Amino acid sequence: xxxxxxxxxxxxxxxxxxxxxxxxxxxxxxxxxxxxxxxxxxxxxxxxxxxxxxxxxxxxxxxxxxxxxxxxxxxxxxxxxxxxxxxxxxxxxxxxxxxxxxxxxxxxxxxxx
Amino acid sequence: xxxxxxxxxxxxxxxxxxxxxxxxxxxxxxxxxxxxxxxxxxxxxxxxxxxxxxxxxxxxxxxxxxxxxxxxxxxxxxxxxxxxxxxxxxxxxxxxxxxxxxxxxxxxxxxxx
Numbered sequence: 093x094x095x096x097x098x099x100x101x102x103x104x105x106x107x108x109x110x111x112x113x114x115x116x117x118x119x120x121x122x123x124x125x126x127x128x129x130x131x132x133x134x135x136x137x138x139x140x141x142x143x144x145x146x147x148x149x150x151x152x153x154x155x156x157x158x159x160x161x162x163x164x165x166x167x168x169x170x171x172x173x174x175x176x177x178x179x180x181x182x183x184x185x186x187x188x189x190x191x192x193x194x195x196x197x198x199x200x201x202x203x204x205x
Numbered sequence: 206x207x208x209x210x211x212x213x214x215x216x217x218x219x220x221x222x223x224x225x226x227x228x229x230x231x232x233x234x235x236x237x238x239x240x241x242x243x244x245x246x247x248x249x250x251x252x253x254x255x256x257x258x259x260x261x262x263x264x265x266x267x268x269x270x271x272x273x274x275x276x277x278x279x280x281x282x283x284x285x286x287x288x289x290x291x292x293x294x295x296x297x298x299x300x301x302x303x304x305x306x307x308x309x310x311x312x313x314x315x316x317x318x
Contacts, residue, residue, distance in 0.1 A: 125306075134295055134309040135248065180247050192238065192261050193307065195247030 096121075096183050098196035106204050111168040113199035115181035123184055124157060124164045125193065130177040138166075171203050208232060209298050209310035217316045218286050226281040226313045230298030236260070237279040238307060239271060242293040254279055255301075283315075291317045 097116045105111050115124060123142045127135035139148055141157035141164060148155045154167045168175055178200045182193040208231035218224050230237050236255045240248035250263035254273035268284040277298075283290055293314050297307035 134312050135297075136309070137306045140306065182247075192250035192253060192263060193240075193248070194250070197245075197247050 096124075096181055096194060096196040098181055098199055100199055101197065102200045102202075104202045104204065105171050107173060108170050111171050111175070111201055113166050113179050113181075113201075115164045115166075115196055117162050117183065120161050121157075121164075121183050122161075125182045125184070126155060126164075126166055127180045127182060127195075128177050129180065129198070133177070135180060168201075171201070173203050173205055176201060176203050209296060209308050211294075211296055211310040211313050213313060214311070215314045215316075217318065219318055220286055220288060222286050223282065223284045224286060224315060226283075226294050226296075226315070227278065228281070228296035228298075228310055229278045230296075231308050234298035234300050234308070235277050236299045236301060237273060237277065238297045238299070239279070239281045240295040240297065241265075241290075242295055242312070244292070248295055251281070286317045288317050291315060 099114050103111055123140055125140045126138040128138055129135045139155050141155055144161050145159045146157040152169045156165045164181055166179055178198040180195050180198045182195045185194055210229045212227045228237055238253040239251040241251055242248040251265050251269055252262040252271055253260045257273045270282045273279045293312045295309050295312045297309045299307045
């Protein structure tokens with residue numbers, strides 16, 4: 093079935109360093125969403141990308157959707173301790189049943205002050 | 206605050222028992238999706254309810270069932286609990302059948318012993 097693969101599984105950075113997580117699929121994605129889950133919390137929607145080659149920015153976060161719509165990335169510039177959490181990409185499968193999200197396994201980010 | 210509430214927060218059950226989890230959707234949302242999140246994994250789609258009818262189901266056995274009420278709140282029922290059912294159960298509400306931005310509740314942590 094459809095599955096999005098996320099790498100790396102874990103990332104430890106020093107505060108102020110940059111961080112990137114990647115989401116890859118063997119099939120063309122209709123769209124990709126990104127969520128953040130703080131430790132002990134629940135997923136919080138960050139953004140949705142739909143267009144090939146799309147780039148969106150939210151302050152220090154930059155989201156990209158690949159030209160072939162088979163991969164996506166989330167880049168955080170100058171990490172802060174508030175960025176700690178697990179970042180998930182999720183896709184809405186094209187065709188089939190409506191309304192479900194297929195999540196990757198996430199990248200767990202820890203930031204050392 | 207997302208406005209989605211879930212109860213109870215934590216629950217401990219023994220193998221073979223039955224459990225009912227509850228979710229109140231965000232005001233104005235008519236769609237509720239349920240997810241199971243095992244420790245260290247991404248959420249997995251169980252099913253979705255739209256206007257009181259099941260609107261898509263993931264790869265979960267029939268002992269996972271649900272309901273949606275006229276006020277769009279929802280229940281998740283799990284019969285014949287197994288140890289592997291131990292997980293965080295998340296509900297997410299959204300507007301309409303097509304998933305765009307889902308608002309997750311805080312989750313119910315279920316432990317099966």
